[in-house]
Amino acid sequence: MHARMHQPVPPSVGAWLRADFPDASEDEILDLTATRELTADDGSRVSLDDPVIPGGFYWFHRSVPPEERVPVEIGIVHEDEHLLVVDKPHFLASTPNGRFVRECVVTRMRVERDDPDLVAIHRLDRVTAGLLLLSKRPETRGAYQTLFQNRRIRKTYRALAALPPAPGAESAGDAGRGLAQETTVAEVPPGWAACRATLLHKESGDRQVREVPGPPNSRTEARLVRILEEADLPIAPASATPRIGEFELTPHTGRTHQLRVHMQGWGMPILGDPVYPVDLGPDPYDLSSPLQLLAHRLEFRDPLTGEGRVFDSRLTLVPTRSQLEK
Structure with a gap:
């Protein structure tokens, strides 16, 4: 479809293709008509010199560039x-x-x-x-x-995050979090639970979603499930190693990055997050520091049988050495 409906209509189909797909070579564009792969919505053949029909659909197959295999299994x-x-x-x-x-x-x-x-x-x-x-x-x-x-599915996530230091202890990482003190949690004792409802907003071109003043459009419940023991960690904890908590997160809305933003808002960004609190611009093929966030459980009533369905993930979260040493 001619995607820029708010702009002047290009003089021809060829001009539209060259404008919308600047990375395509001239040979690739010419091949669309030579191989009869470029068609209109009714299946008729389209020439590059044909005028663009505003609101019309044009169909063709683009070759997919080579992709490096991600070395993980489903x-x-x-x-x-x-x-x-x-x-x-x-x-x-x-x-x-x-x-x-x-x-x-x-x-x-x-x-x-x-x-x-x-x-x-x-x-x-x-x-x-x-x-x-x-x-x-x-x-x-x-x-x-x-x-x-219709939000008739209950989703439960698990996440790992460094707990705030004990009262009176200093944390070198606090200054770098860039979080307003009044929004953070001072202490997370066993059994800690909280609910966060805020207005989330994302600026165009910005990867980060931010909490801003205004009526809430997102809501998350959180509960500390446990504090990881030494046996759960890939390295023996040192005096500087933060305590790591495993949290159960239940989103009641489905906003982009909601759980990640809300955990950061509590002052406990999820371990391994490449965007919060600082956007690191990560390499998508760098698998060394996984985000410690897991879609753990799905619960719903089957719309076909009326049966209650519960599915639990078989995956677990384990912090990496680098995440503990930061």
């Missing part, structure tokens, strides 16, 4: 006639998006299972691990998608 949690429930690993996209077309859960599963009907019913951020539901049958897909649209 775990199968459950499968039935209608659903495939998988454990998405860290660093693997849920669906084709931008630079990752082949290297995502949906494409991998379609290829491995020779099943083009597989579609993700929802999505997880590429850096988040855990449960992802895929639909196997187009005729029942809408019923499951409606569960997410």
Whole structure:
């Protein structure tokens, strides 16, 4: 479709393609007509010299650039006639998006299972691990998608974060967090629980979502599940090693980066977060420091059978050495 409807209509289809796909070579554009791959919405062949139809659709296949394989594997949690429930690993996209077309859960599963009907019913951020539901049958897909649209699915996440220092102790990292003191938590005792409801806003071109004054559009419940023991850590804790807490997070809204922003707002950014509190501009192929956030449980009433369904991830969160030594 001519994507820039608010701008003047290009004089020809060729001019539109060259403007919208500046990275495409002239040979690639010419090949679209030479191979009859460029068609209008009714299937008729389109010439590069044809005038652009405002609001019209044009169809063609673009070649996919080579992608480096992400060295992670997808775990199968459950499968039935209608659903495939998988454990998405860290660093693997849920669906084709931008630079990752082949290297995502949906494409991998379609290829491995020779099943083009597989579609993700929802999505997880590429850096988040855990449960992802895929639909196997187009005729029942809408019923499951409606569960997410109407928020009739309970999602529970687990996250690891450094706990605030004990009262009176100093923390060298506090000054670098850039957090308003009144928004942070001074102490997180065993059994700590809280709810955070704030207005989240993202500026165009900025990867970070920010909490700003105004009526809340996001709400998260958090609970400290446990404090990790020495046996849970990849290194023996030193005096400077922070205490690491495992939190249960329940989002009641589905805003972008909501859990990550709310944990930062409490003064406990999730370990391994490449964007909060500081956007590090990470290399997508650097797998050395996974975000310690896991989509742990999904609960819902099956729209086809009325049965209560509960799925638990088989993945666990383990902090890396580098995350503990920072």
